[in-house]
Structure formats: C-alpha cells, structure tokens
Amino acid sequence: NAGVTQTPKFRVLKTGQSMTLLCAQDMNHEYMYWYRQDPGMGLRLIHYSVGEGTTAKGEVPDGYNVSRLKKQNFLLGLESAAPSQTSVYFCASSYSRTSGITDTQYFGPGTRLTVL
Amino acid sequence: EDQVTQSPEALRLQEGESSSLNCSYTVSGLRGLFWYRQDPGKGPEFLFTLYSAGEEKEKERLKATLTKKESFLHITAPKPEDSATYLCAVQAGADSWGKLQFGAGTQVVVTP
Numbered sequence: 001n002a003g004v005t006q007t008p009k010f011r012v013l014k015t016g017q018s019m020t021l022l023c024a025q026d027m028n029h030e031y032m033y034w035y036r037q038d039p040g041m042g043l044r045l046i047h048y049s050v051g052e053g054t055t056a057k058g059e060v061p062d063g064y065n066v067s068r069l070k071k072q073n074f075l076l077g078l079e080s081a082a083p084s085q086t087s088v089y090f091c092a093s094s095y096s097r098t099s100g101i102t103d104t105q106y107f108g109p110g111t112r113l114t115v116l
Numbered sequence: 117e118d119q120v121t122q123s124p125e126a127l128r129l130q131e132g133e134s135s136s137l138n139c140s141y142t143v144s145g146l147r148g149l150f151w152y153r154q155d156p157g158k159g160p161e162f163l164f165t166l167y168s169a170g171e172e173k174e175k176e177r178l179k180a181t182l183t184k185k186e187s188f189l190h191i192t193a194p195k196p197e198d199s200a201t202y203l204c205a206v207q208a209g210a211d212s213w214g215k216l217q218f219g220a221g222t223q224v225v226v227t228p
Contacts, residue, residue, distance in 0.1 A: 004159075031214050042120075042203070042218035043160070050214075058215075090159050097213035103148060105216065107159035 002026055004108035006091050012114045013081045021076040021111050023091030030096035032074040033058075033105065034066060036087040043090065049074055050096065081115045088112050118143040120206055122219035129226045132193050137222045139204035140186040147212050149187050151180050152203040154221070160203055163189075194226045 007022045023032065030051050035043040045058030049068040063085060065077045074093075078085060092105040123138045139149070148167050152160035164173040166182040173180050177198060179190040189202055201223045205216040 033214065040220055042220040043205070043216075044218070045215065048214060092159075094214055102165070103207065103213055104150070104162050104165060105214070106162065107152075109159045110157075 004091055004093055004106055006089075006108040006111050008111060009109070010112050012116065013078075014116050015082060017081050018077070018079050019081065019113075020078075021089055021091075021113075023074045023076070023093075023108060024072055025074075025091075025093040025106075026072065027093060027106065028071075029093035029106075030071070031094045032068065033092040033094075034064070034074065034076045035090045035092065036060065037090060037110075038087050046076065046089075081113075083115045086113060086115045118206070118208060118217055120204065120217050120219040122202075122204055122222050124222060125220070126223045127225070129191070129194050129224065131195055131226055131228050134190070134192045134194070136191070137189040137202055137224070138186060139189070139219055141206050141208075142185075143206050143208035143217070145209045145212075146206060147209070148207040149182055150205045150207070150216065151178075151187070151189055152205070154201045154203055156201075163202075191224070194224075196226050196228055199224055199226045 004025045033048040034046040047066040049055045052071045055066045067075045089111045091108040094105045119142045151163040154160045164180040169184045177192045181188045201221045203221045205218040
C-alpha cells in the first residue's frame, strides 16, 4: 500500500516551458487535491477534484490546469511556466464527504519545481 | 477574512523541555482543526483532528487541545526525533469538506 505517490520528485523548467505533475493514490479515495507550499505562506490549495471527471478551482488556480481521468490519478499541468511558480507541490487525497468516513487528507512526498 | 496564525515561527528546545505551540484562527463555522507534522523534504503527516471546543487528543508525547479561538499542541519531554515543522489547518463553513486553510507552521528543533 503505497498511499499517495508523486512524479517527478524534482524538476527544473525554463520560463515558458510546460510540464505535467502526476499524482496517484491507492486508497480508493474519492477526493484529490493539489497544493503549493512556499516559505512563510503555508500550503495553499490550487485545484481539487471530488470524483473522476470532475475538477474545481481552489485558492490559487491561475496558471494551472488539472485533469482527473481515472479515480486514482490527478494531473497538474503548467502550460507556460513562470518563475512565480517555483514552489514545492503536494498532492493529497481523502474520502468523500458522503462516505461518513474520516475527512483526513493524506499527502504525497512532494515535487520540487524550479522555474528559471 | 478567515485567518490561521501559528506561533512561534520557530522553537528550539532542549531534550526533555516541554513546551506548547499555538494555532489561533478566525473563521466562521469551524468544522475541524487538523494538526500535521512535516519533516524536511517530505509531505505533511497527519497527527490529529479536533472538532469541538474542549476536545483533546494525545499521541505519545503530543497532546492537542481546542478552544473556540485557538488550538495548542503540547510537546511533553520532547526527544530529538520530535524535531519537525508542525502545521495546523482549519476546515470551516458550509460545504467545506476538503478545503483546508493552513497556517505557516512552527519549526521545532529539539537538541540532545
């Protein structure tokens, strides 16, 4: 049981390049999330998904797109990277509200992205 | 505007020196307050969830408490392996399931 995994662990991009971060979970969770973590600012929600085929904007969605084609995977895309997107990106997953189970979010190990 | 503030930003303790971390919040309709531990270069690891004022939870040397305005994470007789950044997050308002608002964290260093 691997929990939440993220690919890649590190990435360096040049301004204007694009890339996709992959998140996978094996806990059969309905909900999945993408956060970014910057020094002194705490984790901020970028986008989230409440089920396969659905996505929604979080607190800081600009410059990012997401897709949830399979229940176990959640992709975060940067179409044209900017230096302001240099950050550590975390994926998380949880049970759904209607499951009646815990609302705890479980996090992946993170992806450190640098945009030059 | 909802706010979550953690203090202090950093804390240096001697092994065995007990202390408390604070998480104060100003939100409408608290649904849950979460504590996570984060080691350098890793993702946050879940510790506790508190749902109502007066609730307390314990795990080894850690104890979390909740009032209507703040939460405390007490570290009793810490060991070097308790060194980490401790994050608190709140879930507030209607339809807030999954929408966590995090504080900036408290970095704890425990020296032998």
